[in-house]
Amino acid sequence: MTYSIIARCPRTGRFGVGSTTFSMACGRRNESVRPNVGVSKSQAFYLRYVDPLALNMLAQGYTPQHIVRMLAADDPDFDYRQFGIIDRENNVVAHTGPGCNGWAGHTVGPYYAAYGNGLAGPQTVAGIISGFLKQPDAPLEDRLMLALEGGRDAGGQMSKGIPRPERSAWIRVVDRLDFPEVDVRVDLHDKTVAELHRILEEFKRYRDYYAARDANPQAAMPEEEFVAGLNARAA
Amino acid sequence: MTFSIIARCPRNGQFGIGIASYSIAIGRYCDGAVRANTGVTLTLGNPLPRNNYLAIKLLAQGRTAGQALNELIANDADNAFRQIALVDRENTAVAHTGANLRKWAGHRVGNGYVIFGDTLAGQSVLDAMAAGFEKAPDAGLDEQLLAALEAGRNAGGIVGGKGRLPERSAAMVLWGNRTYNEVDLRVDLHERAIEELRRIYVDYKPSIAYYEQRARSPRNAIPAMEFADMLKKQQAKETT
Numbered sequence: 244m245t246y247s248i249i250a251r252c253p254r255t256g257r258f259g260v261g262s263t264t265f266s267m268a269c270g271r272r273n274e275s276v277r278p279n280v281g282v283s284k285s286q287a288f289y290l291r292y293v294d295p296l297a298l299n300m301l302a303q304g305y306t307p308q309h310i311v312r313m314l315a316a317d318d319p320d321f322d323y324r325q326f327g328i329i330d331r332e333n334n335v336v337a338h339t340g341p342g343c344n345g346w347a348g349h350t351v352g353p354y355y356a357a358y359g360n361g362l363a364g365p366q367t368v369a370g371i372i373s374g375f376l377k378q379p380d381a382p383l384e385d386r387l388m389l390a391l392e393g394g395r396d397a398g399g400q401m402s403k404g405i406p407r408p409e410r411s412a413w414i415r416v417v418d419r420l421d422f423p424e425v426d427v428r429v430d431l432h433d434k435t436v437a438e439l440h441r442i443l444e445e446f447k448r449y450r451d452y453y454a455a456r457d458a459n460p461q462a463a464m465p466e467e468e469f470v471a472g473l474n475a476r477a478a
Numbered sequence: 479m480t481f482s483i484i485a486r487c488p489r490n491g492q493f494g495i496g497i498a499s500y501s502i503a504i505g506r507y508c509d510g511a512v513r514a515n516t517g518v519t520l521t522l523g524n525p526l527p528r529n530n531y532l533a534i535k536l537l538a539q540g541r542t543a544g545q546a547l548n549e550l551i552a553n554d555a556d557n558a559f560r561q562i563a564l565v566d567r568e569n570t571a572v573a574h575t576g577a578n579l580r581k582w583a584g585h586r587v588g589n590g591y592v593i594f595g596d597t598l599a600g601q602s603v604l605d606a607m608a609a610g611f612e613k614a615p616d617a618g619l620d621e622q623l624l625a626a627l628e629a630g631r632n633a634g635g636i637v638g639g640k641g642r643l644p645e646r647s648a649a650m651v652l653w654g655n656r657t658y659n660e661v662d663l664r665v666d667l668h669e670r671a672i673e674e675l676r677r678i679y680v681d682y683k684p685s686i687a688y689y690e691q692r693a694r695s696p697r698n699a700i701p702a703m704e705f706a707d708m709l710k711k712q713q714a715k716e717t718t
Contacts, residue, residue: 244702265702266689267682271662273509288696295657323696344701361702402703422527426506428664431678442666446503453501460524460559465580465597466479466500467638 244345244361244400244407245269248371248390249282249327251354252383257424258282258329261387263412263436265361265400270413270428277302278417283310285326287343287360290318297328307336325349327356345402357390361407363398370397384416384425388443395436412439425450448473479580479636479643480504481595483607483626484511484518486565487619488590491655493518493565496623498648498672500597500636505649505664510534512653515567517543523561523579523596526554533564543570550574561585563592582637588612593626597643599634606633620661620683623650624676631672648675661686684709 245264251257260276262269262284275284275294283297293314300310307328315321315338322340325347329335337349337356349358350368357371374393375386391412400407412435416425427446432438449469456463480499487494493512497504497520510530512518517537521529529550536546543566551557551574558576563585565571573585573592585594586604593607610629611622627648636643648671652661663678665671685705692699700708 265706267678267685268663270664271659273662274658288693288699290693291656291658320696342696402701407703420528421510421531423506423509426509427503428505428666430663430665431681442503445667449502457525457527460556460578463524465639467640467643 244359244402245286246357246359246362246367246371246391246394246400247284247286247327248355248357248375248387248394249284249329250356250375250383250387251282251329251331251333253333253354254380255383255418256331257383257416257418259383259387259414259416259425260284261391261412261414262286263391263395263409263439265407265410267411268428268430269411270415270426270430272413273415273423273426274298276415276417276423278419278421279331281307281328281330283326283328285324286358287325287340287347288320288323289326290324293324293326297326301328301330306330307334311336311338325358325360327351327358329354329356357394359394359400361400361402363401363406366397367394367399370394373397382416384414384443387414387416388440391436392440408433409435412436414439414443479597479638480522481593481598481603481607481627481630481635482520482522482563483591483593483611483623484520484563484565484571485591485611485619485623486518486567486569486571488569489616490619491515491567492619492660493653494619494623494661495520495649495651496627497522497650498627498631498635498645498675500638500643500646502647503664503666504647505651505662505666508649508651508662512651512659513538514653514655514657517564517566518653519546519562519564521550521560521562522594523576523583524556524559526556526560529554529560529562533562537564537566542566542568543572547572547574561594561596563594565590565592593630595630595636597636597638599637599642603630603633603635606630620650620652620679623652624679627672628676644669645671648672650675650679 347360
């Protein structure tokens, strides 16, 4: 059981993924987003090598549609996989095999895909999308956060009629550089989506400081002084 | 503000990272820092994240760890503010600690590993980490990395202008022979980040094999909820 959104920012071209699940440490799947290439995020009974393979194929020039056919032809258990792929031309595909657990499905939009399995129902995917579309001018990381909250608030995950908690969550956004612009994670927590939001908001307060410290260390102030300034402004 | 260890397991060739920092979400600086059968690297102090990608590409081309380190230093006008460490697949470990880092800063190079940090209580932190890492060489690289972080914390950890600073984030990364990590755990913001990392790893470790097996044989897989319940029962039995 997992629900995710993958997206390409229509304004900036940045790629991003937001994901949350009952399993721990979903953000370890950092191989699923590649700058200037695309996103391939698989889940349900996922094989880890699929995302790097799909991204390698995107980088070689294959279309997402062709990659799906290639993956299907090479996998006797394709019916158990769920994934979405976006390339740098905004082509989006998603696949939900009939063998995925519980209610499983996906919705593909012009520059995004939302999908999940072991969910309360189609309302979870609808909630992800309405969250994502709520603030179309917001930065991609904020839209991904709204999407995860929309999925959670619409019922999130369920198995055998019982709601199941999200225990890990993750948002990653890449721009043109190798290094991700945003990569925040919660690996094990009771209220993981809320915790991810807290960490994302904290990270946004620090990101310019960290970027300046790294790029221009001669002028950097000690971090504890920066934090004291933050706290003073907040008080 | 950070103490870290990068290491190669001499028994199975795994590469790993253990890292803890006063900075939040320090684990994002591990991005691109490891490649299977190639090496592990980090640039800290004032981090320069793009160094990870360049360093790994240099090692993949066949440059030695020492040559790669020289290239990274030559390529960076602010190298006096960086700490750079690499371990390659030949088990060669090298490091650079710039003169302008916040004191105390330094590194310690061991057999197939580098321990390094800045704004620390002193050399004693690195020495404790080395002792922690080498205490149980057969425990597995994961346990060794965690032991090193815990020892560094217990030896005084990070000390800023006004005294001890907490570790607010931590991470552990482990790569085997695949195109993706075997373990990649993070604590991005927590009052006791190393303790939290240990807590998560204890819960996480038994599920690694389950998730691999489930993907390879989905028709026979037991549901994740049932597996989690089984684990819980088993852990309860073990603690009583």
